[in-house]
Amino acid sequence: xxxxxxxxxxxxxxxxxxxxxxxxxxxxxxxxxxxxxxxxxxxxxxxxxxxxxxxxxxxxxxxxxxxxxxxxxxxxxxxxxxxxxxxxxxxxxxxxxxxxxxxxxxxxxxxxxxxxxxxxxxxxxxxxxxxxxxxxxxxxxxxxxxxxxxxxxxxxxxxxxxxxxxxxxxxxxxxxxxxxxxxxxxxxxxxxxxxxxxxxxxxxxxxxxxxxxxxxxxxxxxxxxxxxxxxxxxxxxxxxxxxxxxxxxxxxxxxxxxxxxxxxxxxxxx
Amino acid sequence: xxxxxxxxxxxxxxxxxxxxxxxxxxxxxxxxxxxxxxxxxxxxxxxxxxxxxxxxxxxxxxxxxxxxxxxxxxxxxxxxxxxxxxxxxxxxxxxxxxxxxxxxxxxxxxxxxxxxxxxxxxxxxxxxxxxxxxxxxxxxxxxxxxxxxxxxxxxxxxxxxxx
Numbered sequence: 001x002x003x004x005x006x007x008x009x010x011x012x013x014x015x016x017x018x019x020x021x022x023x024x025x026x027x028x029x030x031x032x033x034x035x036x037x038x039x040x041x042x043x044x045x046x047x048x049x050x051x052x053x054x055x056x057x058x059x060x061x062x063x064x065x066x067x068x069x070x071x072x073x074x075x076x077x078x079x080x081x082x083x084x085x086x087x088x089x090x091x092x093x094x095x096x097x098x099x100x101x102x103x104x105x106x107x108x109x110x111x112x113x114x115x116x117x118x119x120x121x122x123x124x125x126x127x128x129x130x131x132x133x134x135x136x137x138x139x140x141x142x143x144x145x146x147x148x149x150x151x152x153x154x155x156x157x158x159x160x161x162x163x164x165x166x167x168x169x170x171x172x173x174x175x176x177x178x179x180x181x182x183x184x185x186x187x188x189x190x191x192x193x194x195x196x197x198x199x200x201x202x203x204x205x206x207x208x209x210x211x212x213x214x215x216x217x218x219x220x221x222x223x224x225x226x227x228x229x230x231x232x233x234x235x236x237x238x239x240x241x242x243x244x245x246x247x248x249x250x251x252x253x254x255x256x257x258x259x260x261x262x263x264x265x266x267x268x269x270x
Numbered sequence: 271x272x273x274x275x276x277x278x279x280x281x282x283x284x285x286x287x288x289x290x291x292x293x294x295x296x297x298x299x300x301x302x303x304x305x306x307x308x309x310x311x312x313x314x315x316x317x318x319x320x321x322x323x324x325x326x327x328x329x330x331x332x333x334x335x336x337x338x339x340x341x342x343x344x345x346x347x348x349x350x351x352x353x354x355x356x357x358x359x360x361x362x363x364x365x366x367x368x369x370x371x372x373x374x375x376x377x378x379x380x381x382x383x384x385x386x387x388x389x390x391x392x393x394x395x396x397x398x399x400x401x402x403x404x405x406x407x408x409x410x411x412x413x414x415x416x417x418x419x420x421x422x423x424x425x426x427x428x429x430x431x432x433x
Contacts, residue, residue, distance in 0.1 A: 001291055001294070004289050006288055007288035007289070032330055032335075036330045036331075037310075037311045040311070041311075051332075053335070101400070102312075102399050102400025103325065103381070103382075103397065104312075104326055105330075107324045107325060189395065189399070191313075
């Protein structure tokens with residue numbers, strides 16, 4: 001590796017919370033598929049890397065009709081895809097997971113890591129926003145729960161404080177069995193960062209959109225119904241996005257493709 | 271830190287810096303240079319190995335994370351001097367030109383065939399989406415996978431121009 005750092009792999013929450021509150025320059029390692037690249041490129045300069053994978057309970061997925069779904073901080077994208085409960089009750093989440101990077105990366109990358117990094121092009125965020133998921137955040141000081149709609153504060157920025165850990169994601173039971181789909185525009189057929197991504201959610205007459213790569217943060221568009229014509233839904237999407245022009249495409253093209261994918265998904269998600 | 275891991279069935283014990291990657295451990299400490307570094311950022315798949323029976327990009331795994339683990343690399347693919355069925359199919363179809371991507375490519379294909387013994391052409395393309403080839407051409411690689419999975423018949427061979 002291009003930098004020198006210490007490494008710890010705590011097995012208990014207490015040990016983890018002590019490490020993050022007692023040391024400066026700690027970076028948490030879940031899957032490592034973003035962090036280790038950032039360290040290699042010098043974008044991250046941690047003094048200590050703390051591996052979350054061995055903390056008791058962080059490798060758990062649970063589902064119940066009363067409490068909904070809980071996804072621990074060490075759960076990988078491929079574990080989401082292999083979870084019968086997620087495929088059955090939250091197919092939109094599986095659709096987002098399927099489009100994330102390559103098979104090898106999905107074996108390591110985690111759902112929690114994908115949202116904590118707060119990239120505008122997060123693939124899991126559009127689905128989690130539509131499903132009204134919440135982040136369970138803990139530290140030595142206690143625990144708090146934050147809806148993902150309030151979680152992202154800017155490009156690569158979240159509400160997480162220096163000593164806090166996103167321990168698990170909970171998805172409420174009332175969004176289970178929603179119909180949904182995710183479309184991600186990429187430059188190539190293989191794995192790539194999204195140019196834009198759109199998730200559509202439909203349940204009990206309610207329509208929601210989750211949009212990635214079209215604003216500083218992943219976006220949720222609410223207040224729509226299945227009776228709204230596509231033009232109204234697209235207008236709501238256009239009212240929410242703030243796309244930029246960059247190396248991958250122009251702002252106009254992003255806006256155009258949000259329009260196109262929203263219309264296609266509204267038809268596909270019957 | 272002192273760590274131990276099994277690579278291709280052989281136990282190794284080493285003292286390694288905590289900031290070592292698994293790829294660096296394999297190549298620089300153990301001398302297993304069949305696993306290559308391409309991009310160092312999880313794009314190209316040249317560094318693909320099995321870690322506890324799952325394919326990973328070894329440039330994006332710390333060696334420390336493999337303490338106590340079982341790792342398999344391209345060096346373990348042939349046994350007793352005999353090519354594996356995937357390697358033999360690569361040779362028959364000239365699916366190797368420079369060979370740089372081949373080690374990682376064969377690891378990804380072994381994982382694909384373990385999960386899906388008769389993949390369609392579309393499923394093969396999905397299975398190797400994390401592995402870049404910049405010279406051989408994917409055509410020959412896809413043919414080799416169809417052959418290794420027993421799907422290359424005189425009838426299907428004619429269609430391969432279109433894969």
